[in-house]
Amino acid sequence: MYKPLLFASLFLTPFSLQALDTRQTPTEQLLELGRELAASAGASQWQQLWQRVRQAGYLQANGTSVHFTVPPVQLPELARQTLARADQVQAQQQTQALYRRSFADQVIGHRDGQPLHALCLLVDWRTLPQGMRNTPQAYLPSASLLSSYPCD
Template identity: 50%
Template sequence: MLIRTLCCALALSVTSAQALQTGQLPERRLRELSATLADTAGNSHWQQLWKRSRDAGYFRTDGTQARFTLPMTSIPDRVRETLSQADSVTPEQPTLALYRRDFAPQVTGVEGAQNLTAICLRVDWRSVPDEPQPEQLFGASLLLTYPCR
């Protein structure tokens, strides 16, 4: 048990030392990685995303916070499209990236009385090495999705 714990700790320290630094990559490369992730993300990636986004209130039916107004059945496809074909990518912190896709004229959500037409998706690439192979993208985390401007 102790050996397994030490091995896991070592693997985590090596991974974090080689974490994908989003601010050091061209937007083109961040788009390529997200398109591959859209095709390879497993059910657990998506389940965690839905849980975090629901917990943050983005699926509520009322209130002034930003929230989706799309039919629940269409949100997964739109979010996957945001990940695979983002209009823009903004690096955040060392390993985060914000992917945004505008679906105008379709309204994706509201914030207060304002209609929103885009979807934002925050991805954490911390557990992905600098030059990942497609099978190494399992370490990426789909953190949060929400309707945005």
């Protein structure tokens, strides 16, 4: 008797489960989401990020025109700092946000031989429902750390 009501309520619920639209989310809120993700991201989220970074060739000086020059052992902390204390964040596509942090006293990598002093980290927030952006804690474990690379 209750099952039909449960299913009906699921279908009749407002579509508040729509993915977070980073283009419509205030910058300060995206920065706060980054801070919360930095504090709570799990090992598998970070492992997937570094696997993608490795596949993109950013860890090899001869792999791509853009590559890291800092020792790989320092990258996890630099990436965490980028999310926790980003200088800026920019919406990308519909559900992604690019976090950037400058490390003025340190060369993070090179692009075509030119030193780069910032680290960029791309996060996909598609699993965070738009209606839950003020209370995202339950959804942080499913946020995707898509890529990280040295940037301008």
